[in-house]
Amino acid sequence: MKRAAFGLFLLIASGTQAADMPYGLLDIALGSSYMQLERALDLRDINAALAAMHGSDKPDLGRRGYGCLLREDEFADIGCVSHDERLGTIATREVRLQFLAGRLQQISLTAEARYFDAVLDYLRRRYGAPQVVTTTGLPRYEWRNAVSNMYAIRGPDLVFVSLELASYQSVVARKREHGSSVPECR
Numbered sequence: 001m002k003r004a005a006f007g008l009f010l011l012i013a014s015g016t017q018a019a020d021m022p023y024g025l026l027d028i029a030l031g032s033s034y035m036q037l038e039r040a041l042d043l044r045d046i047n048a049a050l051a052a053m054h055g056s057d058k059p060d061l062g063r064r065g066y067g068c069l070l071r072e073d074e075f076a077d078i079g080c081v082s083h084d085e086r087l088g089t090i091a092t093r094e095v096r097l098q099f100l101a102g103r104l105q106q107i108s109l110t111a112e113a114r115y116f117d118a119v120l121d122y123l124r125r126r127y128g129a130p131q132v133v134t135t136t137g138l139p140r141y142e143w144r145n146a147v148s149n150m151y152a153i154r155g156p157d158l159v160f161v162s163l164e165l166a167s168y169q170s171v172v173a174r175k176r177e178h179g180s181s182v183p184e185c186r
Contacts, residue, residue, distance in 0.1 A: 023127065023148040023163045025087065025095065025107055030148050030165050032104045034078060037097070043068050043080055066097070074175045076100050087122055090115050093158065101171050106164040116154045119161060123152060 022030035028037065037043060042062030046069050049059035061067045065084030071077060076098040085095040090111060098106040111119055120141060124130070127150070130141035143150045150163040165171075 020146045022165060023143065023145070023150045025109060025161070025163065026085070028095075028097070028104070028107060030104055030107065030163055033102055034099045034104070035102075037104060041066050041080075045069070074172050076105070077102075087111070087119065090118050090122070100168070100175065103165070105168040105171060106162070108163070109159075109161040111159045113154055113157050113159055116159045119159050120152060123150070123161070 024030055027040065034043075041064050043066045044060065044062045046059070046061070046067035049061055049067060053059050059067070061082070061084070065082040066080045067082070068078055068080040071079050078099040080097040080099070082095050083093070085092055087109065093110040093112065096106075096108045097104055109119075120130075123141070123143070127143050130143050130152070133140045133142055138153060138155075141152045146166070148163060148165050150161065152159065152161045154160075
């Protein structure tokens with residue numbers, strides 16, 4: 001009986017802990033620092049990569065093809081985009097990363113509409129069943145936990161997935177009020 005109770009406690013505790021983890025795609029987790037992901041994803045400064053082309057037809061954007069750029073708006077200090085990233089076997093149009101206050105605050109993914117079921121299956125396997133919300137006639141698939149939010153929608157041509165930290169809007173508001181120190185984009 002004690003073993004069963006302890007097992008139930010561990011199951012509940014692990015479920016609670018997992019529910020409070022930031023969402024992510026592949027090995028890219030919301031809340032990661034720019035420095036952590038710079039190494040893991042081999043992030044490259046797009047301007048430096050373009051300047052170093054020297055006659056080649058494509059800039060060197062590293063192993064996973066992320067080109068990054070400093071931004072001067074309230075939603076990101078650094079924005080990165082890859083047109084080479086894949087979600088398992090699913091080809092994506094692009095994956096965008098928005099860094100603000102040194103942390104990955106928002107991730108978005110677009111893919112061809114024909115991959116909608118595969119993208120949704122990937123998200124369901126990883127995060128469980130979504131809440132389905134229909135307000136404009138198109139269903140919106142949502143996941144929420146204590147630290148992050150995610151939704152997926154299917155348009156006529158594209159699948160769009162957005163993930164963001166629950167605190168993202170307050171960090172944006174702080175930057176509007178106080179400005180932000182921008183980390184270097186290498």
